[in-house]
Amino acid sequence: xxxxxxxxxxxxxxxxxxxxxxxxxxxxxxxxxxxxxxxxxxxxxxxxxxxxxxxxxxxxxxxxxxxxxxxxxxxxxxxxxxxxxxxxxxxxxxxxxxxxxxxxxxxxxxxxxxxxxxxxxxxxxxxxxxxxxxxxxxxxxxxxxxxxxxxxxxxxxxxxxxxxxxxxxxxxxxxxxxxxxxxxxxxxxxxxxxxxxxxxxxxxxxxxxxxxxxxxxxxxxxxxxxxxxxxxxxxxxxxxxxxxxxxxxxxxxxxxxxxxxxxxxxxxxxxxxxxxxxxxxxxxxxxxxxxxxxxxxxxxxxxxxxxxxxxxxxxxxxxxxxxxxxxxxxxxxxxxxxxx
Amino acid sequence: xxxxxxxxxxxxxxxxxxxxxxxxxxxxxxxxxxxxxxxxxxxxxxxxxxxxxxxxxxxxxxxxxxxxxxxxxxxxxxxxxxxxxxxxxxxxxxxxxxxxxxxxxxxxxxxxxxxxxxxxxxxxxxxxxxxxxxxxxxxxxxxxxxxxxxxxxxxxxxxxxxxxxxxxxxxxxxxxxxxxxxxxxxxxxxxxxxxxxxxxxxxxxxxxxxxxxxxxxxxxxxxxxxxxxxxxxxxxxxxxxxxxxxxxxxxxxxxxxxxxxxxxxxxxxxxxxxxxxxxxxxxxxxxxxxxxxxxxxxxxxxxxxxxxxxxxxxxxxxxxxxxxxxxxxxxxxxxxxxxxxxxxxxxx
Numbered sequence: 001x002x003x004x005x006x007x008x009x010x011x012x013x014x015x016x017x018x019x020x021x022x023x024x025x026x027x028x029x030x031x032x033x034x035x036x037x038x039x040x041x042x043x044x045x046x047x048x049x050x051x052x053x054x055x056x057x058x059x060x061x062x063x064x065x066x067x068x069x070x071x072x073x074x075x076x077x078x079x080x081x082x083x084x085x086x087x088x089x090x091x092x093x094x095x096x097x098x099x100x101x102x103x104x105x106x107x108x109x110x111x112x113x114x115x116x117x118x119x120x121x122x123x124x125x126x127x128x129x130x131x132x133x134x135x136x137x138x139x140x141x142x143x144x145x146x147x148x149x150x151x152x153x154x155x156x157x158x159x160x161x162x163x164x165x166x167x168x169x170x171x172x173x174x175x176x177x178x179x180x181x182x183x184x185x186x187x188x189x190x191x192x193x194x195x196x197x198x199x200x201x202x203x204x205x206x207x208x209x210x211x212x213x214x215x216x217x218x219x220x221x222x223x224x225x226x227x228x229x230x231x232x233x234x235x236x237x238x239x240x241x242x243x244x245x246x247x248x249x250x251x252x253x254x255x256x257x258x259x260x261x262x263x264x265x266x267x268x269x270x271x272x273x274x275x276x277x278x279x280x281x282x283x284x285x286x287x288x289x290x291x292x293x294x295x296x297x298x299x300x301x302x303x304x305x306x307x308x309x310x311x312x313x314x315x316x317x318x319x320x321x322x323x324x325x326x327x328x329x330x331x332x333x334x335x336x337x338x339x340x
Numbered sequence: 341x342x343x344x345x346x347x348x349x350x351x352x353x354x355x356x357x358x359x360x361x362x363x364x365x366x367x368x369x370x371x372x373x374x375x376x377x378x379x380x381x382x383x384x385x386x387x388x389x390x391x392x393x394x395x396x397x398x399x400x401x402x403x404x405x406x407x408x409x410x411x412x413x414x415x416x417x418x419x420x421x422x423x424x425x426x427x428x429x430x431x432x433x434x435x436x437x438x439x440x441x442x443x444x445x446x447x448x449x450x451x452x453x454x455x456x457x458x459x460x461x462x463x464x465x466x467x468x469x470x471x472x473x474x475x476x477x478x479x480x481x482x483x484x485x486x487x488x489x490x491x492x493x494x495x496x497x498x499x500x501x502x503x504x505x506x507x508x509x510x511x512x513x514x515x516x517x518x519x520x521x522x523x524x525x526x527x528x529x530x531x532x533x534x535x536x537x538x539x540x541x542x543x544x545x546x547x548x549x550x551x552x553x554x555x556x557x558x559x560x561x562x563x564x565x566x567x568x569x570x571x572x573x574x575x576x577x578x579x580x581x582x583x584x585x586x587x588x589x590x591x592x593x594x595x596x597x598x599x600x601x602x603x604x605x606x607x608x609x610x611x612x613x614x615x616x617x618x619x620x621x622x623x624x625x626x627x628x629x630x631x632x633x634x635x636x637x638x639x640x641x642x643x644x645x646x647x648x649x650x651x652x653x654x655x656x657x658x659x660x661x662x663x664x665x666x667x668x669x670x671x672x673x674x675x676x677x678x679x680x681x682x683x684x685x686x687x688x
Binding site: 062208237286 | 395501502531532533535536538539540543558559560561565566584588599602603613615
């Protein structure tokens with residue numbers, strides 16, 4: 001593949017965050033899974049910046065590499081997975097950290113909340129104890145006893161402190177997701193990676209959890225990387241959105257603008273998948289995207305999206321795409337933004 | 341036998357499916373009774389797509405299961421093609437030839453050791469449908485958008501994508517040419533890109549085969565995409581129903597309004613986030629069952645309208661909403677709506 005994402009920096013498309021160094025900076029990240037049938041490139045050269053207190057939404061279908069990216073940030077990938085590039089957290093490369101330093105950075109530097117809250121908690125341990133354990137292991141000196149810290153954390157996520165004595169099965173799905181958020185926040189991380197944190201939840205509970213994330217972000221200057229396939233959710237909670245396809249970012253920019261006026265046909269398809277209620281264009285007219293994401297071992301030539309693109313041009317199958325400027329603070333990897 | 345699939349026109353005036361005062365009660369811990377479904381009346385005309393909407397625990401899945409004959413109602417009855425559902429084995433088998441169900445998770449719904457051909461043919465074999473089995477399976481796969489169908493015959497579920505798996509499940513249901521398809525959250529486990537494809541397939545099936553669809557979901561966007569009518573369920577009962585345009589354009593019940601306000605959209609309405617989750621069906625509140633979470637009661641609006649005592653003390657059923665056209669079937673179960681109707685009646 002002729003596209004080298006690092007070269008885009010020299011073509012006048014510098015990262016969009018200005019002056020202060022970003023909290024998180026991902027440079028030319030490649031992740032290749034090892035399988036019996038050979039390497040599977042899941043992330044293929046990805047650059048990303050996230051400022052302190054910023055919420056960045058990462059969208060894309062299953063298999064686009066978005067969860068792999070989330071796991072790679074915390075080095076949670078299976079042994080043997082090949083990872084190259086840089087993940088700079090406050091200027092320090094996570095990928096080069098020694099085990100002891102890595103352990104300290106996980107939880108206190110960045111923490112992750114997974115989807116499927118129902119299975120992550122230990123079913124035979126009281127939830128208060130599970131949170132205390134994280135505090136004990138990762139914090140040298142705390143403010144107050146672990147017990148009071150647990151109570152504070154639970155109240156922070158909207159659960160009564162007495163819930164500390166409950167076992168996970170006594171909590172509903174939404175409550176368990178709150179416990180996981182409390183757990184992730186237990187060591188005051190600067191960055192929270194939230195991988196589909198609300199997907200398994202009900203609408204009303206989802207709204208509660210999203211409101212919670214928003215308030216935490218405002219209160220603690222917490223940076224959040226929010227990963228989901230639901231672009232409408234991202235538009236509602238994030239300041240910026242990045243859309244991933246076949247292991248690379250294909251569009252990024254301010255959330256509202258990307259959602260309302262996508263520059264990449266793939267983003268347009270994702271945005272149209274969630275109808276605007278009341279808009280006659282969507283009435284009796286569900287909109288999807290035919291076809292499946294490409295096999296990472298056998299990517300299409302040129303623009304990897306071209307076989308599914310509703311807007312394909314003659315040059316697409318043999319033109320290497322990269323993130324080109326697509327308006328103020330926006331970039332998209334589609335030849336159409338070049339305006340030729 | 342009522343199982344013979346017929347075009348929607350031949351069913352005449354009677355709705356395809358009717359629920360009369362349907363209740364499903366479970367015995368809970370310590371002798372408590374959970375009224376998961378608590379007196380539901382519903383009529384579903386042939387060829388219609390009805391969305392049954394509500395939070396987890398509101399009883400919508402139990403209601404769907406009782407329509408399938410998987411749960412015997414404690415009170416009331418299910419009527420299909422103007423005949424009451426009977427629960428002996430033979431009657432149920434015949435009934436299920438006409439009424440099929442698809443589930444949320446296509447991966448769980450398919451047997452991992454069964455080829456796609458076997459999965460689709462299974463229903464034909466159970467129902468002892470004669471004719472050319474291979475041709476019927478091929479037609480069903482093709483109608484579900486899996487073309488050419490022969491290519492899928494020998495594949496196993498893990499060899500196809502999630503969206504294709506849901507198409508296999510739909511083909512397995514549609515191969516029997518059912519009159520009614522009950523779909524429980526058919527797209528909530530699928531990717532954004534696949535979601536629209538599956539919904540478009542469901543609409544096409546309605547057009548091409550005349551099948552009636554009851555879709556159970558918490559997703560109002562889905563309802564706007566495909567449903568002709570919406571029924572909103574809260575704590576075992578339907579609290580508002582009407583056409584999709586009426587219900588999403590001018591919702592009257594405060595619960596429907598709250599549900600609509602939390603749909604994530606770029607242009608945010610002020611979201612009205614209700615605290616807590618759907619309450620406990622073993623302890624259904626007295627009065628309007630929604631009153632402990634009702635924003636009208638909490639904000640003092642109910643008191644100002646002089647109905648707070650009613651909200652807290654008097655249970656109520658669906659009543660027509662004021663201002664709706666006489667032909668409209670827009671109904672809500674809310675004291676504030678009823679009060680507005682009376683006021684309009686007095687002033688008229």
